[in-house]
Amino acid sequence: MARVFVSHSANGDPYAASVRDAVEARLAADGHSPLVDRNLIHPGDRWRATLLNWLGTCDAAVILITDKAEDSNWVRAECTILGWRAWLNPSMRIVPVLLNEGASSAVLETLGLTPVAMREIQVLKVDDLTGHDPATVAEAVGDCFEGYRVSLHDKDPMVKWRVRVERHLDDNMFLEDAALRLGIHDDDIKAGESLSTWVADRLLQSEAVPIEQAVDELIMDPRFAQWMGSFAPLISCAWLPAEMADKLFAVAADQSGRRVAWATVARPTTAGRLLRRITCCDTRYTIVGPVSAAGTGSGDHAELVDRYAGAILKAIGAYTEADWPSAYASLQKSKSKPVFVLLGEDALEAGVLTPLVARFQGLVFFCSGPVRDLRPEHAVELTPPLPADREAEGGSVADRIETLRNETDVRAP
Incomplete structure (x- = not known):
């Protein structure tokens, strides 16, 4: 039931x-x-x-x-x-x-x-x-609800996300302090439920400031380095507005041809973090890019388009562009999830995006800002836009976590 x-x-x-x-x-x-x-x-x-x-x-x-x-x-x-x-x-x-x-x-x-x-x-x-x-x-x-009997908890991506966060939190000596930062108290917890479950819920749907305070408590644990690599991407964008997630998935399902979405963000890394959180880190979603424009000439759109095309084909499992339709169809059959392409700052030009959209129909292109010279009806802005202070707050949490993860990677044998 x-x-x-x-x-x-x-x-x-x-x-x-x-x-x-x-x-x-x-x-x-x-x-x-x-x-x-x-x-x-x-x-x-x-x-x-x-x-x-x-x-x-x-x-x-x-x-x-x-x-x-x-x-x-x-x-x-x-x-x-x-x-x-x-x-x-x-x-x-x-x-x-x-x-x-x-x-x-x-x-x-x-x-x-x-x-x-x-x-x-x-x-x-x-x-x-x-x-x-x-x-x-x-x-x-x-x-x-007639015939609706099967529990979704073994396959629901958001539930899986929560379970993964809970497992990390269960063994953390500062969990109770983190819970207090998130406004969770002992009498909130019902019989048979764990504190880590409630902290996971709040990390998913709370505001940036209490999340940052909670993370401050969590990272004090000397054992934090042992699970930093897998924990960091789970919560590095926990301040995501749910409206953004709904809007992006609507773009992915839109049959009218609008396959481009952009978010007003100030930090280059924010778009990727948003996308990971929107998908609850579900590995069934294929995410491509962004691709470096280093070495391409100023305004050399063709070279950058080819680099993105190569990255897309590799991610899809196609050897050549001629293999693209069958490889994409096979991927959709096995995973049934949208394929997202992250465009970096150097690719926010209609001269880059338009040929990519034409060559790889069905993919969703996610940009970290409006695309220059692209007609408004061809793209959807994810609303509400993130206020700069909120993005900075959430970003500082992510930066602190990723800095610790990088330090851990350096120290690892």
């Missing part, structure tokens, strides 16, 4: 509250474990930590949407995080329910559930049902 997170904003809306209660009862009657903040979060609990834990561990979700949902910052956050998880694991079932006429597809887009993102997610509209009473709505929701 599934642990089903129920997202709602029922304050001041008796009908929405009644539907929430009916959905909870129906899911429980079907043998599922509904996660509803009204019942499972008690006075004195730190509700933010609990909700983040649920969002990181649930097997499925129901999102109850009213015309007021877009005014709720938490509903918006829940939608973007759940959408991110659904992109990473398409088998995760998410059921948005439009409860009234004002809860239109436009509201879904405002919440971050874009038409592309929703292409394989069933949306229930109360107006399309035979009745509006809560029991009828709950029955329709329950029907959406």
